Every structure is written in structure tokens, then in C-alpha cells.
Amino acid sequence: MELIITSFEAKYGDAFLIEEHDSNIRFLVDCGFKLTYKHHIKKRINSVDFIILTHSDEDHINGVFPLINDYPEKFTLNKIYVNSPESIQVPRTNGVISIRQAKDLINLLQDKELPFGGLMQGQTIRASKNLSLDIISPTKTELDSYYKKYNSEVADVPQNTKGTNISLNSATKSVAEWANQPDSFPKKSDDIANASSIAFILNFRDKKILFLADSHPEVISDYLLKQGFSSKQKATFDYIKLSHHGSSKSISKQLLSMISCNNFIISTNGGKAKSKHPSVETIAKLATLVDRNSNEEINFYFNHSISAIETRNGPLLSAEERLLYKINYIEQNEIRIT
Template sequence: MALNIKALPANHGDCFVIEDTSDGYILVVDCGLKITYQNHLRKIVQKADTLILTHIDEDHILGAIPLIESIPESFKLGDIYFNSPELLKYKVSSGNISVRQAKQIDQLLLDKGINCLGLISEQNLNLTSNLKLHIISPRNCDLLELNKSKFDEDSKSANISSNNSFNNVMELSKQKDSYLSISSDLVNACSIAFILNYKDKKMLYLADAHPEIIADYIESLGYNEKNKLIVDIVKLSHHGSYKNISDRLVSFISCDTFWISTNGGKSRSKHPGPSTLAKLATKVDRNKNCVLTFLFNYSIEEIESRNGCLMTCEDKQTYKVVLKEQNEVVWL
């Protein structure tokens, strides 16, 4: 009996497969791009008891199109949770904010007779006797604002390029927070983020969520700088973007392992941001562990060859940080 958590290669996107081996229950969170499904997802699972599409960015939902098209011949689907255009009546757009593709998913689900459900903060999903999710975001007020939004044909998701100038960890950690306002980053602010509970283990899964929405909710649960939320893993928001982290959020968390899903990004979008790693290396409570570990589902060498050094060997030694290529975690 164990929980297997896999971060599949999804290029610059996300696709996580979580299996409770006690009964074979499979939770899939996001589907990356179409090639993510074709080259990876369909080769390791042929069903999802629950599928969560966290938000409408292309690098999270495009892989769901061939997945749904293959139902029921090649893939079996139970419940799907997606704050979709059909639920929220988004306007049509193109670009990285993939409303058109999300509408295609809506139509496919309708054609297949599959009901789609939404998720908002404070909901609980009891998936198995040991596997439970507590939903942190989106807030209903942000979904309402998203519903009012008017995407045009040139809509793009917020730029998440990493800070290009590289300094040492201490200098980077002192940089002011750079997160966008919620109103200017509404699609990501409406990401489905959650606390995953398995037996005595916890994972904070942040999708592309806004750091202050997460911090507000964690604080509402009674956590703060003195009484921190203790988790075993944090799946960092927006592939480790420096625009999706805040000092306040970091101060509320106690964790020694942070997971980053990315191949380094695409075009001018580069991730993770070195300042994200620096803030965590210097400021996060490590829950009594002296070593802080960053897990990557792609080659660190390839990411650094594209984007530059993430952290010097001297800083890794000074701050006891390990950068590790690992795409699977098993909890017993």
C-alpha cells in the first residue's frame, strides 16, 4: 500500500499522475500538451478515476483533448473537475489562454455524455480512505471576475520569464516580491490548488496559483509565521516562476522538498526563476531537516544550458541545497 506521485514530462507544462496502490485509484492533475498524452500519459495509465484540469492555460489542458477523444475505446474516465467555459461562459480567445481549446473540451465531454464539475476553495474531495484533497483556490469572487473578463483574439497568459540577471543567493533572496496583481493575472489566480492528504503525509499542490491567494487561505486556516503549515512536498506554482511566490507565503510554510515541473520554458518564458530558489533557500522553514531539496522532472543541465545557472555550487554548499532530477515520489 503506497501513494505513487509522478511528474510526467510535459515540456513547459504540468501533468501529474497520483495512484493509491491499495485499490488502484488514479488521480490525474492536468494533461500538459497533446504530445504529453500521446508520448507519456497514455503509456502508463489507461484510466483516471478523477481528472482535475486546474485552469485554462494551454500547457495544462491541451493533452486532455486526445485523452477525451480516446474515451471509452482506449481510456476510461471517472469524475472530471474543470472550471470550464461551459460552467463560467468565458469569451473566446487564442494564445496561451486557451479558451477555444477549453470550449473544445466542453464539447467533447458533452458528446461523450460526461458531466464536468467545478471546484472552489473550502471544498473537500475524499477520493479513497487514505487520499483526500482540500481545495485552496480558486475563490468564488475570482471566478466571478474571470466570468466577466473579455479575452480578445490576442490574449496571452502573463509573462513568467525568469529574472535574467544572476546574482548570488543572498542578493537574489533580498529582491522584492514581483507577483502580478490578481486582476492582471486572473486566469492563473483561478487555478485549482489544493492540499493533498495521504495518511500522515501532505502535499501542497499549487498549479499556477497566485501566492497571496494561497497565503490568505493558509492564514485563514490558522497558520502564520509562528504556527506554520507543515507539508512534505510543495509543487511550486507556475514552474517556479518568480512572479508566483511571495515572502509572506514562504513564511507560512514548513517544508524541505519543492517540486518543479518544467523543461526550462519556451520562447522568452524561462523558468524556474533563480530568485524563487534563493527565497526558499534562505527563508523557508525546513521542518528540522538541514537539507533543502528541489526536484526537477527534466534534466537540470538542459535547463541551465538554456536559461543559465540556477544556483552556484558554492551557494548550494553554503545553504545546504540539493537540485535533483526525480520525476517520482512514493509515500508508504
């Protein structure tokens, strides 16, 4: 029995293929950009059981449009999970609301008569006997806020829809100095789109993989607290797909204090424009503050060239610091779990 997680090269976006060969189950988590589908997904597969679209940012959702246009002649699937007013009922005001890309997607799904539904904290997808997904984000509260935020957009009322800034790698600091930096995540009310991201724990036999999409750290830490985890009773994971491409604005010291893991997946080519990721601060905090689950080394898996990321953004810690803190950078877009 083997689970294969493929992280497609989706530039600064997310696109994952998860396959369990024993049961012949496979599904996608996000689809990156349109070229991600054309150059990667389409060349690898032409059928999945389902797709989870974690939220409506372009770097997660745009690749699904050409995929759906290929349905059912060139690409087959059974269902898409996406949160929208049409797919999941949450108390709200003023009727149907949606951001433009999400609304365009729902219209396309309806035109294609492709089944879709929503996901929220507390639900479980049972994909096979040995494979299940426990949904941990968003809560009904975050979904309600997400829908309310875009009421005015649908009504063509001007509104500030500026997205969350991603980390900027700037002044050089030591690992210890980076680790001591205070939390910089925004308020959930200022980060509605990411706070409403679908995040889940992937259970494969006795293994647990945490997929954080672009989720807000307080949503995840609140969930873990409700499950009885704390700094003394930690939640253990075999792998964690870091939120928001390793941005320091998507982690918190409280969350880091409650998890035990030594394998972290980073999906990015380094970012765009002035936004740079992963953040050196994130790597430093993970390397110094997170329990490594009885392992000496900590591993960061990149799906793009590390040298290209560092050429663009500057060093992600020096070789001496990585040796001192036993940090491994690994260029590998396929992870096999037995």
C-alpha cells in the same frame, strides 16, 4: 501503503499521475500538451478515476483533448473536474462565458457525455479512506473575475488577453541578493487565469502535499491566514509542487513565511522563447526564507534534465552556493510516499 506521484515530462507544462495502490485509486492532475498524452500518459495508463484540469492554459489542458477522444474505447475515466460556466455556478453578468480552449473542452465533454464538474475553495474530494484533496483555490471571487474577463472574448470584442510573464534569469546575484529581491507577483486583477487555478492540499494518511498549479500567491496566503497560520504558526507540508514552474512571479514573502517544507517539485524543461523557469530568485528565496521542517537540507525535484535547463537558461546557483545552503537538485519524476 504507498502513494506514488509521477511528474510526466510535459516540456514546460504540467501533467501528474497520482496513485494509491492500496485502494487502486489513480487520477491525473493536468495533461500537459497533446504529445504529453501520446508519448507519456498513454504509454503508462489507459484508465483513471478522475482528472483535475487546474486551468485552461495550453501547457496544462491540451493533452486532455486526445485523451477524451480515446474515451471510452481506449481510455476510461469517471469524471473530469474543470472550472467553466457550465460546470460551476458563480454570480456573473451576461450569461455563458468561457475562453476558447475551455469552451472547446466543454463541448467535447458534452459530445462524449462524460461527467464533469467544478471545484472551488472549501470543497473536498474524498478519493479513499486514506486519501483526500482539500481545495484551496480558487475562491468564488476569483472565479467570478475569471468569467467576466472573457465575456468580451466570447462576444468577439477585442481585448488584451496577454498572459502573465514568467521569470527571466538575467543578471548574476548572490543567494542573499536574490532572496532580498522584492515581491514581483502581478495584481490578481491582472492575472485572472492563474488566480483562478485549482490548487489543493493532498492528504495521504499523515502526509500533506501542496499542489499549487499556476495559482496566485495571494490566494494561497489568504487561505492559510484564514486557517490560522502565520509566520509564528506555520503550515507544514511534506512536499510542495511549486506554482507556475517555479516562477518568481508566483511566490510572495508572506506566503513563504507561513510554510514549513524542505521538498519542492518543479515541473519544467526550462521554458520557451524568452520565458525562463525555474527562477533563480525562487530557489534562493525558498532556500533562505522557508522553514525546513527540522531538516538540514532542502531538495528540489526536477522532472527534466537539470543540465539541459542550465544550458538553456544559465546556472541555477553555483555548486559552492548549493553546498553552502545545503541545496540538493534531484532529477526524479517519481516520488513515493509511505
